[in-house]
Amino acid sequence: MTEIELVRWIRARGKGIGDDCAVLPGGLIVTTDMFIEDVHFRRGEPPALLGHRALARGLSDIAAMGGVPRWCLLSLAVPEWAKPAWVKRFFTGLLDLAKRYRTQLVGGDTSHAKQATADIVVIGSDGGLLRSGARPGDGIYVSGVLGGVPKKFEPRIALGRFLRNRATACMDITDGLSLDLHRLCTESRAAAVLDRPLPVAHGATLEKALHWGEDYELLFTAREEPPRSHRGVPITRVGTIVRGPAGRIEFFGRPHTPRGYDHLGSHA
Amino acid sequence: MTEIELVRWIRARGKGIGDDCAVLPGGLIVTTDMFIEDVHFRRGEPPALLGHRALARGLSDIAAMGGVPRWCLLSLAVPEWAKPAWVKRFFTGLLDLAKRYRTQLVGGDTSHAKQATADIVVIGSDGGLLRSGARPGDGIYVSGVLGGVPKKFEPRIALGRFLRNRATACMDITDGLSLDLHRLCTESRAAAVLDRPLPVAHGATLEKALHWGEDYELLFTAREEPPRSHRGVPITRVGTIVRGPAGRIEFFGRPHTPRGYDHLGSHA
Numbered sequence: 001m002t003e004i005e006l007v008r009w010i011r012a013r014g015k016g017i018g019d020d021c022a023v024l025p026g027g028l029i030v031t032t033d034m035f036i037e038d039v040h041f042r043r044g045e046p047p048a049l050l051g052h053r054a055l056a057r058g059l060s061d062i063a064a065m066g067g068v069p070r071w072c073l074l075s076l077a078v079p080e081w082a083k084p085a086w087v088k089r090f091f092t093g094l095l096d097l098a099k100r101y102r103t104q105l106v107g108g109d110t111s112h113a114k115q116a117t118a119d120i121v122v123i124g125s126d127g128g129l130l131r132s133g134a135r136p137g138d139g140i141y142v143s144g145v146l147g148g149v150p151k152k153f154e155p156r157i158a159l160g161r162f163l164r165n166r167a168t169a170c171m172d173i174t175d176g177l178s179l180d181l182h183r184l185c186t187e188s189r190a191a192a193v194l195d196r197p198l199p200v201a202h203g204a205t206l207e208k209a210l211h212w213g214e215d216y217e218l219l220f221t222a223r224e225e226p227p228r229s230h231r232g233v234p235i236t237r238v239g240t241i242v243r244g245p246a247g248r249i250e251f252f253g254r255p256h257t258p259r260g261y262d263h264l265g266s267h268a
Numbered sequence: 269m270t271e272i273e274l275v276r277w278i279r280a281r282g283k284g285i286g287d288d289c290a291v292l293p294g295g296l297i298v299t300t301d302m303f304i305e306d307v308h309f310r311r312g313e314p315p316a317l318l319g320h321r322a323l324a325r326g327l328s329d330i331a332a333m334g335g336v337p338r339w340c341l342l343s344l345a346v347p348e349w350a351k352p353a354w355v356k357r358f359f360t361g362l363l364d365l366a367k368r369y370r371t372q373l374v375g376g377d378t379s380h381a382k383q384a385t386a387d388i389v390v391i392g393s394d395g396g397l398l399r400s401g402a403r404p405g406d407g408i409y410v411s412g413v414l415g416g417v418p419k420k421f422e423p424r425i426a427l428g429r430f431l432r433n434r435a436t437a438c439m440d441i442t443d444g445l446s447l448d449l450h451r452l453c454t455e456s457r458a459a460a461v462l463d464r465p466l467p468v469a470h471g472a473t474l475e476k477a478l479h480w481g482e483d484y485e486l487l488f489t490a491r492e493e494p495p496r497s498h499r500g501v502p503i504t505r506v507g508t509i510v511r512g513p514a515g516r517i518e519f520f521g522r523p524h525t526p527r528g529y530d531h532l533g534s535h536a
Contacts, residue, residue, distance in 0.1 A: 010359055022341060024338075024339060030375065032387070039379055040379075070292075073298060075387045077302055088277060091278055113307065113385065114382055115383070117381065119387040
């Protein structure tokens, strides 16, 4: 059994896995995201910034579903080097962001580990924008710019709300446009053509804009042309959904092999 | 800032923290529990058993609130030594238990880490049995026997449902009867007298029955005497809630200092 087969095996047994959040009856959406030292961050980074990012990753999943974040829970395992002052600053960064998005910390768990390890759970309402709704003819769009290294990224909650009934499919870019578009197309059983200039971040390469895994911008498809920006966040059309083998991507006329950061496969 | 002050600081900022689950408007209850190699388990243990225990810990929190488990999400970070076959067996153990309790795996996250790390989220409904409802005169009860080492413990879901409208307060014993009763009394702003023989597991000492942290039995208080067992699970009265300083425990006529496993304090 390869790692890819394993992921398929797991997914086949868990209903709803494949979107950014699980959708519960009643319209609640739930997401969980791990944030691990030496995998997602380094020990020396400012703890308040890490707390911000830990929660922002979860909020980004809620944004990708077009939902409203409501509650969060934090599981945090700290190593010996992380003193109480570090933990307090981590929580301060997390709670500052939670407050801005009216997301209430309602619980969690604490433990210890060799690597600092956070797992954030965010529960939202009114989500329902899926990865699987893209249809041939839909435009493909991304928010913001790609390939940059925003240390303190802002989850696209407002844009997600705007897209809730306007986009046909949506997800956040966490493993690179290339791999994430491949996933969106696979879920939608369609193919994609990327034939327009990407919004490359200042100083970044096209390569990085295609494959960088920490953008947290929204990737979405829509039948109607959206505005060129929403509340100051640029929206750029990068291509079109087409008929074809599920998940196939063509980049400026040539077949494109999706790659990017595969979390389970990366240590294989 | 000491660790205890830190925990107080965190709790003061997160509403609802202090019970086994967070209670959301609408009656849903949510719990999250970490399960970490070298903290909660050892590498050599059978992976199916570990998957069982990872979920059973979360189900036990739902039981402690008197709720019905509905959905779960699993975050799993695996080290290099954990091959796909290990991960598959871990999931098999988890899913077997999930099926028995009609709990659907709806999502999660995967990553890698030096220590195998699982964080289980369980969402239930119809909970609402809190730690804070114990009143002077209530009897104090425990389910099962204490101080044993049940490798594959059964979450007390049926008993929790039975107690939902019969107990005044309830929690599961995860850090030892001593420390957990202290917590229940603190939340209830009452004191406790332990003056009856404890149901000590075969081969265990009284000391272990008081302080062992992995029983996952229910500790509850009730005004009316419950039956001596429920569906084959013994119920034993161990003492009485009394007026007194919040959290104070008297053990056979002498003041008792709570101790047990304090997750955040244990590495200080």
